[in-house]
Amino acid sequence: MFLQRAWWLVVTHVSMQVTLCLTTEYAYIIPESPVIQNGSQIEASCILTDTYVKENGVDADQIFWTLKGNRIPKDNVITVNKTVSNVTLTISTVGLGLLTCNVQHNEDQISTVFGIQVKTGLPPEKPKNLTCISYYNRNLTCSWDPGKETYLPTDYYFHSSINPGNNELRKLPAGVNNSYTILYPSINYYVLSTIWVKANNSLGDVNSDKIQMDPINVIKPNPPEITSIKQVPGMSTVLHVIWLNPNLPLMYNLKYNLRYKIVNAKDWTQVPPEDTKSIRVSFLVQNLIPFNAYNFIIRCSHINDNSYWSNWSSEKIGMTPESVPTGRPHIWRTIQNLQYPKRRIDIMWKELDKSDANGIILQYELKIKQKNSSKINTTDREYSIIISQLGCEISLIASNSVGSSPEGTLIVPNTWETEPPPVFNFSAYPQDARLMVEWEPPTSTKVVSSYIIEWCEVFTKDLCREPLYWQGEQKTVKKTFLKADHIMPFKRYRITIYPLYSGRPGVPRSKLAYLQQDRPVNGPSVHLKRVGKKEVELMWKEIPVNEQRGFITHYTIFYKSGNSNESSIVVKPPQQEFVLKSLKGNTLYVVRVMASTAKGGTNSSEVNFTTSNFAKGEIEAIVVPICLSFLLLTMTVTLLCFKKRHLIKTYVWPNVPDPANSKIVDWTSRNGNLAKNHLGPKDPMNLDGFISDVTIIEAEADDKYPSNEDEIKQLSSLKKEKSTSGEHSSGIGGSSCMSSPRQSVSDSDSESAQNTTSTVQYSTVLVSDNGYKRQQPSAQVFSRSESTQPLLENEEISDEHSYGNFGSSSTEVKRQYFKQNCHIKEPSLNELPSTEGEVMGDINEGGSHRLGQMEVSDQNSEGSCPAIEEFSSNDNQTVVKLDLLGFSRCLETDQQSYMPQGVKHNSYMPQSK
DSSP: OHHHHHHHHHHHHHHHHHHHHHOOSSEEEESSSOEEETTOEEEEEEEEOHHHHHHHTOOGGGEEEEETTEEOOGGGEEEOSSSEEEEEEEOOSOEEEEEEEEEEOSSSOEEEEEEEEEEEEOOOOOOEEEEEEEETTTEEEEEEEOOSOOSSOOEEEEEEEEETTEEEEEEOOTTOOSEEEEETTSOOTTOOEEEEEEEEETTEEEEOOOEEEOGGGGBOOOOOEEEEEEEETTEEEEEEEEEEOOOOOTTOOEEEEEEEEETTOSOOEEOOGGGGOSOOSEEEEOSOOSSOEEEEEEEEEESSTTSOBOOOOOOEEEEOOOOOOOSOOOEEEEEEEOSTTOEEEEEEEOOOOHHHHOSOOOEEEEEEESSSOEEEEESSSEEEEEEOSSOEEEEEEEEOSSOBOOOEEEEEOOTTSOOOOOOEEEEEEEETTEEEEEEEOOOSSSOOOEEEEEEEEEOSSSOEEEEEEEEEEETTOOEEEOOOSOOOTTOEEEEEEEEEETTEEOOOEEEEEESSOOOOSSOOEEEEEEEOSSOEEEEEEOOOHHHHOSOOOEEEEEEEOTTSOOEEEEEOTTOOEEEEOSOOTTOEEEEEEEEEETTEEEEOOOEEEEOOSSOTTHHHHHHHHHHHHHHHHHHHHHHHHHHTHHHHHHHHSOOOOOTBTOSGGGSOTTTOOOOOOOOOTTSOOOSSOOOOOOOOOOOOSSOOSOOSHHHHHHHHHHHHHHHHGGGTOOOTTOOGGGSOOOOOOOSSOHHHHHHSOOOEEOOOOBOOTTSOTEEOOSSOOOOOOEEOOOOOSSOOOOSOOOOTTTTOOOSSOOOOOOOSOTTSOOOOGGGOOSSSOOOOOOBOTTSOBEEOOOOEEOSSOEEOOOEEEEEEETTSOEEEEEEOTTOOTTSOTTOOBOOOOBOSTTOOOOOOO
16 A cells, blocks of 8 residues: 555656656646546546647647547547637556647647646545454554555544544544554553544545444453373373463453364364353363373453454473273284195284374283293384194283283184185275275174284295394284385385184285386396287286386287388286287387386387298298199109009010929920030020030920830829929039939830939020010039929928029130930040031020020930020029920929029029919
């Protein structure tokens, strides 16, 4: 208010200076200094002097008005005559405004001939809520509400009247508009006075409502002073508060408000007002908690309801005495299994709350009841024992200077006992920068006596960091804060609650909780488990608990190839591996995994990988059909070869006559001749091997069938000799010279031939030119054999025999031949006779020898030699073919004989016909 008035003084001074400056002999404005109410109209007239009109040749039509520098429209201006111009306008702004009268000489010349200051404001409002307060023997102060600002200088006057004829008027100092103080001793106590206030400015004046009051009734006393707070002996819940009343008139009756609270508590408790309604100097405060410090404050007032209360006194602290502990101590335990059957029980207990301890606890009495009870007095709050698998009962009593608390009980059950039911809907969450736990009691017929809540900091997935924290709660509690100052943000805690049934723990329930979460410190560690053509299997390790800083809500997999857009997939925990599909083969990819909590996520390092060219099984799908096709082709060829084996054998392995099936034994002895066969002097020597001598049975060309009875008998005798020759034979390669001389079969002695074992001649067989001419043996040495082995049909044939001279490398190869009698002389190579037998030989392109017909004779018969052909075979064997001319084709087909074959070196292959 003071600043407003000072501002008005400055504006008034300026306006006076402007008015003086604008005062000339040219014109003037009526009214000179108008004061108008905000929102009302003002009418002003500008009058030009005759001198100014004559000298400048102007009139009132050239006048225009401005307000605060703004030109007023012509609609608001009226020209009365040549020298007078009136203006009418409504001012809607408060404060000072300069109204000027101006003359327009021409387009470029304007003159301001006169100006005035227009004051715009509001009339004063009626003062309201006039009240007075008396401070005994000091002053009487009255105050009121002056209302809205007037924007004009306003004066306030304080009126007081003891009687109608005695009116005192006091003007308030400049800048003061809402209160006035009358100093003592100008105050008349016990006298009824009338008081009101008047406000006045240029736009009007107004009076407040009048009030009548006795200053003694409006006294606001000073607060009482609490002098002491004393304990009452034998009453631990009562304190005696004593105070000193303020200085007041003798007959001034007081009432009091007394409040108290436990030190550091927020809320105050007030003594019922009806208990302190009379004047007094002390009060007994009851129902306090033993052994607690309390703050006390007090105030006073006149007993009248409309009197003023004093301010509150200063706080005073009082302490209640000790009392017997009322609360049961909470006991808990941890169990550690030792070597069976021992168990270690660590017993621990909490200090009683002050409201339950009612004093200083001096000692604890611990009782352990098992087979043998024990009692321990201690000042510590933990104790350890070792027990068996049997249970035990633990009880605890806390004692102070007054007495002992009720007994707290904890039961350690037998290891085989079933635990009682747990609580329901257990949860843990942050609230007001603390961790709140909430649960519902078990729905069981058993009554819960209390609850135990334990918690610990989790530093790995399943392990807690020591120490273990815990607290006990009464059976009526359903939610509570964890009473701990060590719970830190970004740390994970495992919270477990146990209901106690008369000291017996129930099934626990656990929850993990954070006081405050944040994004993980590090991302997960990602590696590749399997890379395929169109997919890759990723695996990542779980972030350590102390680096998670919150619950992992999800994992996000980001991957891309080259400059393509990045794709993402969200995976929910606890899944820690994922298969990315629909990838491109033989392509480089970049992948990373982001682990996220409720507050954000952290990325892992990037991992690069290149997909394979072939998917799993593609190579097998190509190779296996090829292998199967090759196998099928091989089996088909093998099967065809097996089915066409006879045809293949005809071209690859042609049939060679088997001596066992030879019909040479059926020849007619009387037509057969023995002859010595020699190589001619011009025949080349076969260095690999040659036939030294061959005994050949010759049949006449015209003797195709046995013609007489003697020949039939000779054939019959040969059949009989087959059955008896086996026991005298020395083998295919054996020489008959080692045995006794045998008679040969002849046509003159058929009867004796039946009783004598006939000698069967064997010969190396040479095939004709049409056979295997290119099969030339590497070493062809032939042995002679004169065997008496019978030609039996079922005689077993030895697969392989070794002959004495096969494989011989001597330059002078002995000539081997077959003969009937051992006394036939064996000529040497240089003494080959040419008269007894004629050998026709030539060398063909394959190196084979062809032997012509040879005449062979023995002691009893003469005849012609069958045609002989020799050629070399591909498997190192020499084959001789005997073309028996004149043999009978009706000879028996089941006769078997052995024809030794020079198949390989030192071997021989029997052949079946």
